[in-house]
Amino acid sequence: MFGYHKKLLRVDLTNRKIEVEELSEEVIRKYFGGVGIEAKILYEETGPETDPLSPENVLMAITGPFTATGVPTSGRHHVVARSPLTGLFGESNVGGSWAVHCKRAGFDGVVIKGKAESPVYLWIENGKAEIRDARPIWGKDSYESAAWLKQETAKEATAAVIGPAGERMAKIAGIPHIGHIVRAAARTGLGAVMGSKNLKAMVVFGDGPVSIAKPEALKAHIRELTPHIQKATEAFGKYGTSGGIENYEKMGNFPLKNWRQGRWAAAKKISGITMHDTILSGRKACMQCPIACGRHIKVTEGPYAPMDCEGPEYETLGTLGGI
Ligand code: SF4
Incomplete structure (x- = not known):
C-alpha cells in the first residue's frame, strides 16, 4: 500500500x-x-x-x-x-x-x-x-x-x-x-x-522519500489540476481568509459582541479586502498549496509602525475585531 x-x-x-x-x-x-x-x-x-x-x-x-x-x-x-x-x-x-x-x-x-x-x-x-x-x-x-x-x-x-x-x-x-x-x-x-x-x-x-504508486502520472495530474484550483480560489488567495468579513457582517454571520449585535458599520475596516489594499506585502502558503491564503503585512506608519510580520487570519479578526 x-x-x-x-x-x-x-x-x-x-x-x-x-x-x-x-x-x-x-x-x-x-x-x-x-x-x-x-x-x-x-x-x-x-x-x-x-x-x-x-x-x-x-x-x-x-x-x-x-x-x-x-x-x-x-x-x-x-x-x-x-x-x-x-x-x-x-x-x-x-x-x-x-x-x-x-x-x-x-x-x-x-x-x-x-x-x-x-x-x-x-x-x-x-x-x-x-x-x-x-x-x-x-x-x-x-x-x-x-x-x-x-x-x-x-x-x-x-x-x-x-x-x-x-x-x-x-x-x-x-x-x-x-x-x-x-x-x-x-x-x-x-x-x-x-x-x-x-x-x-x-x-x-525530514527530507526523505514517500511512497507513491505512479509518481509521474500523479505529477502530470497535479500539473493539470493546479490552474483550475487557482482559478476557482482566486479571490480567496487574493484576499485571504478574512476576505469575506463584509459579507458575513451583512448576512449577520459575524460574531459581533459574542453574537449579541447584528450589524457593525466598521466591519469593512478589518476585512481582508482592506488589508489587501493597505498593508499587505505578500502572500504565504502552507507546503504543497497553490492557493496561498496566508498573509504577510508591512505597517510603515501610524501607532503600530514599524511592523513586518504575518498578517491576521479570519479567526483572529473575527474574535478580537468583532468581539
Ligand atoms: S493549505 Fe494553507 S495556504 Fe493553502 S488554502 Fe489551506 S490554509 Fe491557505
Missing part, C-alpha cells in the same frame, strides 16, 4: 521511552486518513473517566495518505486528544509544514502519553526521534521558543510549540506550528494537553 510508511512514533513521556509502532494495512484501510486513525486510538485508549489534563490522555498528530506527495493543499494534519474544553473528542486541523516534514522524516505521525518529570520537547529527524530538555524555554512565548528550538535542531525544522497559555493549561490554548509559515492547531484546547504533559514542543525535520 502506498502513501503511508505504516509507522507511528509511540512516545511515553513518563518513562522517557520512544517506540515505533507498525500500522497495519487493515487499520489504514478501515480508518483512512490521520483523523480516522486518531479517532480509533482515542476511542480505544481513553474513556469518559480520562481527565483530559492527566497523563492518561493521548495526544496525537497524524498525517494522511496524500501528505508530502505534492497533492494540492495536502500539507496538513490533525492534532487530536480528549479535549480539556469539552471532555470529549478534541480535534484541530492544521496546515503549514509540520505534516510534510513528519512524513518525509519517515513517520505517519506521533502518539504521546504520560507526563514528563520536567519540561521536554520531542525532536524528530529522518528516521530518529528523541526526548530533549526544554527547561531553558519554559515560560517563553512560542516565537521565542521556536527560534531557540531551531537553533538547537535544524533551521529548516518546524516546531509545534506552546507558549505560556498552554503551559498554564488554559483551556483555550492552541498549538502554533512555526516553520516557513505560522499555522495553529487552535481548536479544542489542545495546547493545554501539551502543557499538562510538560511537553513544550514537537519539532520535526
Whole structure:
C-alpha cells in the first residue's frame, strides 16, 4: 500500500521511552486518513473517566495518505486528544509544514502519553526521534521558543510549540506550528494537553522519500489540476481568509459582541479586502498549496509602525475585531 510508511512514533513521556509502532494495512484501510486513525486510538485508549489534563490522555498528530506527495493543499494534519474544553473528542486541523516534514522524516505521525518529570520537547529527524530538555524555554512565548528550538535542531525544522497559555493549561490554548509559515492547531484546547504533559514542543525535520504508486502520472495530474484550483480560489488567495468579513457582517454571520449585535458599520475596516489594499506585502502558503491564503503585512506608519510580520487570519479578526 502506498502513501503511508505504516509507522507511528509511540512516545511515553513518563518513562522517557520512544517506540515505533507498525500500522497495519487493515487499520489504514478501515480508518483512512490521520483523523480516522486518531479517532480509533482515542476511542480505544481513553474513556469518559480520562481527565483530559492527566497523563492518561493521548495526544496525537497524524498525517494522511496524500501528505508530502505534492497533492494540492495536502500539507496538513490533525492534532487530536480528549479535549480539556469539552471532555470529549478534541480535534484541530492544521496546515503549514509540520505534516510534510513528519512524513518525509519517515513517520505517519506521533502518539504521546504520560507526563514528563520536567519540561521536554520531542525532536524528530529522518528516521530518529528523541526526548530533549526544554527547561531553558519554559515560560517563553512560542516565537521565542521556536527560534531557540531551531537553533538547537535544524533551521529548516518546524516546531509545534506552546507558549505560556498552554503551559498554564488554559483551556483555550492552541498549538502554533512555526516553520516557513505560522499555522495553529487552535481548536479544542489542545495546547493545554501539551502543557499538562510538560511537553513544550514537537519539532520535526525530514527530507526523505514517500511512497507513491505512479509518481509521474500523479505529477502530470497535479500539473493539470493546479490552474483550475487557482482559478476557482482566486479571490480567496487574493484576499485571504478574512476576505469575506463584509459579507458575513451583512448576512449577520459575524460574531459581533459574542453574537449579541447584528450589524457593525466598521466591519469593512478589518476585512481582508482592506488589508489587501493597505498593508499587505505578500502572500504565504502552507507546503504543497497553490492557493496561498496566508498573509504577510508591512505597517510603515501610524501607532503600530514599524511592523513586518504575518498578517491576521479570519479567526483572529473575527474574535478580537468583532468581539
Ligand atoms: S495556504 Fe491557505 S488554502 Fe493553502 S493549505 Fe494553507 S490554509 Fe489551506
